[in-house]
Amino acid sequence: MSDHLQLSDRSWVDLFKAPEHLTAPAVVERLWRLCPPERGRIRRSGITLCSYTFSGHTLVGGPVPPELQPFLDWANSLPQYGGRFNEVLVNWYQDGRDWIGTHSDSIAQLLPDSPILSLSLGDTRTFRICPARRGGLAPHTPAAAAKGSRLPAVDNSSSSSGGAGGGSLKTSPDWRQDIELPHGTVLVMGGAMQTEFTHEVPQLPPSVVRQRLASGEGPGRRINVTLRQFAPEAAAREGAPPAKRQRAAAAG
Ligand SMILES: O=C(O)CCC(=O)C(=O)O
Numbered sequence: 001m002s003d004h005l006q007l008s009d010r011s012w013v014d015l016f017k018a019p020e021h022l023t024a025p026a027v028v029e030r031l032w033r034l035c036p037p038e039r040g041r042i043r044r045s046g047i048t049l050c051s052y053t054f055s056g057h058t059l060v061g062g063p064v065p066p067e068l069q070p071f072l073d074w075a076n077s078l079p080q081y082g083g084r085f086n087e088v089l090v091n092w093y094q095d096g097r098d099w100i101g102t103h104s105d106s107i108a109q110l111l112p113d114s115p116i117l118s119l120s121l122g123d124t125r126t127f128r129i130c131p132a133r134r135g136g137l138a139p140h141t142p143a144a145a146a147k148g149s150r151l152p153a154v155d156n157s158s159s160s161s162g163g164a165g166g167g168s169l170k171t172s173p174d175w176r177q178d179i180e181l182p183h184g185t186v187l188v189m190g191g192a193m194q195t196e197f198t199h200e201v202p203q204l205p206p207s208v209v210r211q212r213l214a215s216g217e218g219p220g221r222r223i224n225v226t227l228r229q230f231a232p233e234a235a236a237r238e239g240a241p242p243a244k245r246q247r248a249a250a251a252g
């Protein structure tokens with residue numbers, strides 16, 4: 001069962017459930033044990049690339065830890081997404097105050113037209129998609145990432161099949177799509193999504209964290225695993241300029 005959301009003629013998102021062997025509590029616990037002690041650090045692994053820079057953090061690729069190999073194996077078992085996943089990036093959100101600002105993922109080193117798979121584990125957080133160049137902020141600018149979310153009213157248009165309609169969305173600067181990502185959700189970003197749209201995971205307001213705690217829900221603690229298909233040349237090009245990613249530092 002998969003939902004397909006056509007964001008524009010060229011950009012789309014798929015949503016579906018991950019298999020249980022990747023979402024079991026023991027798996028999530030093992031991923032928390034990989035969390036770097038230093039706050040704001042993001043660990044990535046996969047093919048050995050030259051360094052990968054975002055928001056002042058430079059991380060060098062390393063071998064895939066055994067905890068992450070099943071995620072790659074699973075992604076590569078989905079033929080509709082290309083089957084050449086070779087990189088894993090993990091983001092740990094300690095609670096609802098951790099966030100990732102408005103950005104587009106760098107696709108410079110990826111296989112052409114390869115989609116990015118994103119798997120959510122833990123508490124439900126909102127994934128917000130906006131047209132790129134909103135208010136003059138193009139994707140791939142640190143300013144855009146640092147600003148985070150300052151947007152008008154939410155359009156909660158359905159995230160089910162075709163719910164967001166067609167190409168008109170791109171031309172409406174006020175349009176935005178909020179998608180709730182409960183535990184075990186896979187979100188696939190495809191087509192021209194990284195050039196036509198930005199995405200972010202906003203902070204939960206403190207009142208919402210309090211409310212969630214009071215109601216027994218989690219306060220926003222979550223792990224996100226993204227899987228990408230890097231071109232073999234990118235891996236081989238030692239000494240090439242690092243790929244650029246924009247990321248707001250995790251709030252503490
Ligand atoms: O945590 C998420 O769902 C999004 C992560 C993300 O956008 C990224 O790692 O580039």
Ligand SMILES: [Fe+2]
Pocket residue numbers: 103104105199
């Ligand atoms: Fe991203």
